[in-house]
Amino acid sequence: MSNNVENATLYDGVCMPHLLIEGLNRYDDRPCLFMGDDHILSYRDMRETTSRLMQALASLGLGKGTRAAIISGNRPEVLSNTAAMSISGFIGTPLHPMGSLDDHIYVLQDAEIEVLIFDPQLFGEHVAKLKERVPTIKHFLAFGPTDVGTDYLALAETFDPKPLVAADITPDDLGSINYTGGTTGKPKGVMSTHRGTAYMAMIQAAEWEFPEDLRMLMATPLSHAAAAFFVPVLQKGGAFYVLPGFTPDLFFDWVEKYCITATMLVPVMLYVLLDSPRADTADMSSMESIFYGASPMSPARLQQGLEKWGQIFYQFFGQSEAPMVLTNLSRKDHDLSKPERLASCGRPAPWVHLALLDDNNEPVAEGEPGEICVRSPLVMKGYKGLPEQTAEAFAGGWLHTGDIGRFDEEGFLYIVDRKKDMIVTGGFNVFPREVEDVLSGHEAVAQVAVVGVPDERWGESVKAVVVLKPGVDGTDDVRQSLIDTVKQAKGSVQAPKSVDFVTSIPLTPVGKPDKKALKAQYWGNASRGVQ
Structure with missing residues (x-):
């Protein structure tokens, strides 16, 4: 029996926290994060900041299994916090910087978030509203001075750097919950394990063609896409170059x-x-x-x-x-x-x-x-x-x-x-049901169907096909009102780029909107139904 206990972890693989520690420990003075000529962080800087942030989190009683969300612009602390959360065994959930208040409330509640980490300069007012609406969040940690919660960075500066040590996690433990839309109209929380993210890093190392001298320019949110590139860049001894916009x-x-x-x-x-x-x-x-x-x-x-x-x-x-x-x-x-x-x-x-x-x-x-x-x-x-x-x-x-x-x-x-109706526009996922639910509540709308149509710039763009209520004219003012309604409720990404007024929407034999027939009107003889 004791031998079985001893062998329980014998075949466990390396997880993302271990990869981050190994990568951050590889170098000292080599540049790791570049955000302008006057803001360059070395591997030692990143390692020590990560340690301080980990100790700040631990001082609040936070550790393995803590559910934390983050919303921030691109700033150096985002990557250090990503490492600190992972190494501490947190379950992380990024909030989309362009998401609406209602969307964020839903995600925070559904993911059972205990800690919200945020950029007070860009999202201070937004987080103040979230604090009122989501009372179950216990800690609000800001990258700087704030009236909403705790100055996370000031707290971290009270600690001296220590060697990085990973929490006692297993490959099957959750590492993140990321939200993606669905046919129910509500986002779904995708539960990813430490095994999955480590396996992704392994395939990247084996297959992806990274330059040996790696200077990686990031123009996308660090809280999202950069996390997937963190370990490969560290393993190559490379540096992130983060555009201010x-x-x-x-x-x-x-x-x-x-x-x-x-x-x-x-x-x-x-x-x-x-x-x-x-x-x-x-x-x-x-x-x-x-x-x-x-x-x-x-x-x-x-x-x-x-x-x-x-x-x-x-x-x-x-x-x-x-x-x-x-x-x-x-x-x-x-x-x-x-x-x-x-x-x-x-x-x-x-x-x-x-x-x-x-x-x-x-x-x-x-x-x-x-x-x-x-x-x-x-x-x-x-x-x-x-x-x-x-x-x-x-x-x-x-x-x-x-x-x-x-x-x-x-x-x-x-x-x-x-197979499903998801629209991908400019790299963002839009789920028609969510947009349809907003538009169907508009006083001018009798029926609505939302589809993706070809767009040379965005790949696909969101089009609303609308049957108006009797007596309502399809004016430009009505069209703009529909677009603005979605923009206010869901954000600019989900807002239709165009609205067509029609007398009827094609239906399937069982009475559902026939999205395939509707899309065919816009895609014509295209060889595929996505761009």
């Missing part, structure tokens, strides 16, 4: 000035860069890898980028339920002599079981489309508090992604449509 001039200026070798962008950012006059004049010779994902890339725009800057593009594909590394399209596979391949999301990672299944969970015939399904340590533990939706997602012993794909004869995967 995203404009083409800023991007190209930093690439030229600091000889940036890699970056991660969503397609809409690439479109903005390609449309800038600087795209033809900027010196991009230092750039070795542009990682892109989060939404499908327009093959035509990708071809334009390849013609300008060469084979420096690397695509990744995944979803919250199994993140980022399901398939990879390598730099060499971005081949202008095979333009049809630019519509692919690459080959499945050899570390993942990926199959195309029919509605009976059987493999489809070769060359035929089927739902992309996955088995892997990457796969989430389940949806928080949603056993039925979890069982549906795991039907037949596979994670069902909801995406329909097909393989070509060389094993490259193409996403041809989405």
Whole structure:
């Protein structure tokens, strides 16, 4: 019996907290985080700040299993806090910086958040409202002086740095709960384990084409995308270069000035860069890898980028339920002599079981489309508090992604449509039901259906198709009122970019809005139903 107890952890793998400690301990004076010429943090600085933040959290009685959310702009403390939370065994939940108050309230309550960490300069007023509405939150920790809670940084400065030691976690312990929308109209909490995030880092190390001399330019929120790049950058002894904002001039200026070798962008950012006059004049010779994902890339725009800057593009594909590394399209596979391949999301990672299944969970015939399904340590533990939706997602012993794909004869995967109605616009997920629920409450609306339509800039944009109530005219004022209503309730990302007024919405035989027929009116003869 004692031998079994001793061997209980014998085969446990390394988890994300261990990888972070090992990475932060590798170097001392080498630059780790760059946020401008006057703000450079070394590996030692990051390590010591992480230790101080960990001790500050522990002094409040917070540790393994604490559920914490974060909302912040890009500032150096965000990465140190990410490490401090992970190493302390927290269960983290990022709040979308562009999300609405109601959305944040729902997430904070559903995830049972005890601690909210925030940027007081950008979100002080917002957090004050959250404090009134979510009384179950016990601690409000600010990156600086605040009237809402505790100055987290001042508290951390009262401690001296100590060696980093990971909490007593297991690979099956939860590391995060990230929220993604669903057909119920409410976001679902994706419960990810320490095993999953470590496995993702392993596949990144094995498959992703990171430059040896890694200067990683980040233009996306550090509280979201940067976390996925934290360990690979540390393992390479690289440094994060964090833009104060995203404009083409800023991007190209930093690439030229600091000889940036890699970056991660969503397609809409690439479109903005390609449309800038600087795209033809900027010196991009230092750039070795542009990682892109989060939404499908327009093959035509990708071809334009390849013609300008060469084979420096690397695509990744995944979803919250199994993140980022399901398939990879390598730099060499971005081949202008095979333009049809630019519509692919690459080959499945050899570390993942990926199959195309029919509605009976059987493999489809070769060359035929089927739902992309996955088995892997990457796969989430389940949806928080949603056993039925979890069982549906795991039907037949596979994670069902909801995406329909097909393989070509060389094993490259193409996403041809989405099984569900999710819209991906500019790298953000929009769920039509949520927008429809807001619009259906408007005094002018009799019926509404929301679909994604082709958009050269955003990949897809949100379109509302509306049947007005009798006696209501479809004026520009009404159209703008509908857009503003959604913007106020859900945020600008979810707000329709266009509104069409129609006399009727096509229905299925059972009386549901026929989204497929509706989309066909806008997608026409396009070879696929996503951009």
